[in-house]
Structures are given as C-alpha cells and as structure tokens.
Amino acid sequence: MSITQTDKILNYVYDSLRITSLDDNSKYERINDIIKELQKINKSKTINAKTTGTISERLCELALKSSVSGLYSVLGSDWKWIGDFSILGNPFNLIISVKSFKAKERLMTSGTGNVLSPTVGWGLFDDIKEWTPGRAKGYMFRAFIDIYMPELLYKKLKSESKNLQNVNAKPFLRSIDKFTYDLKNSLSKNRIDITKI
Numbered sequence: 215m216s217i218t219q220t221d222k223i224l225n226y227v228y229d230s231l232r233i234t235s236l237d238d239n240s241k242y243e244r245i246n247d248i249i250k251e252l253q254k255i256n257k258s259k260t261i262n263a264k265t266t267g268t269i270s271e272r273l274c275e276l277a278l279k280s281s282v283s284g285l286y287s288v289l290g291s292d293w294k295w296i297g298d299f300s301i302l303g304n305p306f307n308l309i310i311s312v313k314s315f316k317a318k319e320r321l322m323t324s325g326t327g328n329v330l331s332p333t334v335g336w337g338l339f340d341d342i343k344e345w346t347p348g349r350a351k352g353y354m355f356r357a358f359i360d361i362y363m364p365e366l367l368y369k370k371l372k373s374e375s376k377n378l379q380n381v382n383a384k385p386f387l388r389s390i391d392k393f394t395y396d397l398k399n400s401l402s403k404n405r406i407d408i409t410k411i
Contacts, residue, residue, distance in 0.1 A: 220268040227251040239280035246365045266314040274312045281397040304405040306331040313337035317344045335361035347374040362390040
C-alpha cells in the first residue's frame, strides 16, 4: 500500500518534533507546535487543499480520540456539508466542522444552523482578518457554539473578539489547545452536555 501525501507530511512533522511514538493525547498536547511546522511547510511550498483538509481532520481526530473516544463518529459524504464529526450529546449531538488555514465562507455555511445541535469550528486558521468581532458574531447566528484556532492567531485577536461569549456565557473564540479539556469538562453521563461547552 502506498503512503499518502497526508501521511508523508504528518510523519515528517511528527519526526521533526520527535513525537512519532507518542499517543494521541500526547501528540495533541503539542498541537500548536504541529501547526507551526505545517505553516512552515505550507509557506515554503503550498500544500494541496485536499491534503490540508485531510491533515486538519486527522489532527482534530487526535483530540476526539483522546477525549471522547467511542462517543464520536465521522460524518459520511452525504453529510459533509454539515461538518466532519458528530459527538453524542445531551439532548442533541454536537457537530464539529474542520477547516484548514482559511475559514472563508466554507466554515460559515457549514454546521446545522440550529442551536439545539450546535456546531464547533476547528481549524488551522492563519488569517487575523477573518476574526473581526463582526465576522465572529456571524458564526453565532449560524449556531456555532465556539471556534478553536491556533494559539498564535488567538493571541493576535482584538480584545473585542476575545471577549465574545457563546450562549453558555463562555468564550466563543478559543485557543486550539483547549479543545480536549473543554470536551472532557462538558461530559455528563457519557454524553456532551451542550450547556457546558
């Protein structure tokens, strides 16, 4: 079986960071370092969009495997317009929409659009202009409950953007390294309690 471009790139990054042998949780603890390495690679030679998408999904899944293993599923191709993963929730499921370096309109138009089954945005985002307070509020109207981004980008956000709160009075925009912690702390009776995220 031939190795995919996604595997080549991730193996290179994991080898560079000396984390190849680590478990999923330990790898995800280094997510910001992984993203920096990917950004370097992408800057020197643009990574194909499809490959970047697959890489992003794999990295997000590291967090899901280490925090909600057995509670999430990959959405099938008929449902990709909604998102990439679904986590069993109480009372309704939580949708995870994964994007790579740019959110553009693709993230905004994904998700359920329904606060009863809210959407989490997760991405390797690198463009500060995509995260103005006005644009971030637009995601709330589309029933996003929070959005996770690289720490480097998060630190550059204006305080108005950082101070936005979701329907649960919690930060709407968050650093990507908080994702597993937030999922674990939102568990109740082996389900995600959407009022806690």
